[in-house]
Amino acid sequence: MSEHAPHPSPVTGPAYRERLSPGPAAWCGAVGLGVIVGVTLWPLAHAVAAVVGVLVAAGTLVALFASAPVIEVADGRLRAGRAQVDVGLLGAVTTMDDADEMRTALGPALDARAFVCLRAWARTGVRVELEDPLDPTPYWLLSTRRPQELAAALAR
Incomplete structure (x- = not known):
């Protein structure tokens, strides 16, 4: 007598899925915010201004994506x-x-x-x-x- 393993049911994804992430204008705005912060800090210390500007832009991009429902x-x-x-x-x-x-x-x-x-x-x-x-x-x-x-x- 042979036993057959049941066929696994097919894995189906959602019928619909959409992340409401921002469009290109919002992404450009996040990068622009980083540039503004960097330019504002530039007279104080060039290296610090560049690092902080990049961190602000990256943090804003991450926050925009993470908060998108x-x-x-x-x-x-x-x-x-x-x-x-x-x-x-x-x-x-x-x-x-x-x-x-x-x-x-x-x-x-x-x-x-x-x-x-x-x-x-x-x-x-x-x-x-x-x-x-x-x-x-x-x-x-x-x-x-x-x-x-x-x-x-x-x-x-």
């Missing part, structure tokens, strides 16, 4: 930064494919009870209705550079 749909959950919700509690998903739609959703149309995960450098997003009667949050408003892909991942 991840939007992810995996294992039946939607995660936005540290917040997460079961996909079964989600309702309608509305994509906002241009900056004007997102600006309206964040301005005059915003419900103060909504959960917002916003990054100014991601000018498009999605609005995801919550259908949890125990949660006072009516919807999540999430920045994303790929709103159609996120909406499709939530629909699966």
